Amino acid sequence: MHFTFGIIKPDAMENRAYGKILDDIAMAGFQLAELKLVKLTEEKAKNFYSMHEHKPFFDELIRYMCSAPVLCFVLQHEENAVEAFRALMGDTDPKKAEKNTLRAKYGKDITANAVHGSDSEESFMREWKFFFKEEELLFNK
Numbered sequence: 001m002h003f004t005f006g007i008i009k010p011d012a013m014e015n016r017a018y019g020k021i022l023d024d025i026a027m028a029g030f031q032l033a034e035l036k037l038v039k040l041t042e043e044k045a046k047n048f049y050s051m052h053e054h055k056p057f058f059d060e061l062i063r064y065m066c067s068a069p070v071l072c073f074v075l076q077h078e079e080n081a082v083e084a085f086r087a088l089m090g091d092t093d094p095k096k097a098e099k100n101t102l103r104a105k106y107g108k109d110i111t112a113n114a115v116h117g118s119d120s121e122e123s124f125m126r127e128w129k130f131f132f133k134e135e136e137l138l139f140n141k
């Protein structure tokens with residue numbers, strides 16, 4: 001089994017698209033291995049996105065990620081969970097994302113793009129540990 005980490009972001013929480021997003025994720029063959037509602041502090045958001053610290057969009061990204069609670073989750077998939085979930089999400093920019101991807105369907109713009117997903121195995125290991133404890137995971141890694 002393979003795993004990836006994801007977040008349903010503030011825009012999709014505030015407009016209540018989170019139910020449809022979780023449904024799309026389940027229908028695409030992913031199983032939830034963990035799920036948690038989190039209100040990010042500025043410090044925690046800055047730490048999570050520290051690799052983007054010097055990018056021009058960083059301040060806006062942090063403000064946005066702290067603007068409402070988010071749903072953090074670990075997903076299990078038969079194979080290539082990281083790549084499979086990235087394909088389901090689509091391009092970072094919802095306007096460029098392929099039809100039927102989560103960001104095309106539920107994202108507003110390049111900042112408020114509905115979902116986050118780990119971009120590699122290394123990111124997955126860092127990101128799930130950022131939000132969950134080993135003993136919280138419902139499936140063995």
Ligand code: CMP
Nearest residue numbers: 052057061092110111112113115116117
């Ligand atoms: P995410 O996959 O969570 O990773 C970094 C986030 O920064 C990205 O999704 C977007 O929400 C946000 N972002 C805003 N502007 C840009 C940009 N120009 N390029 C990449 N990410 C951006």
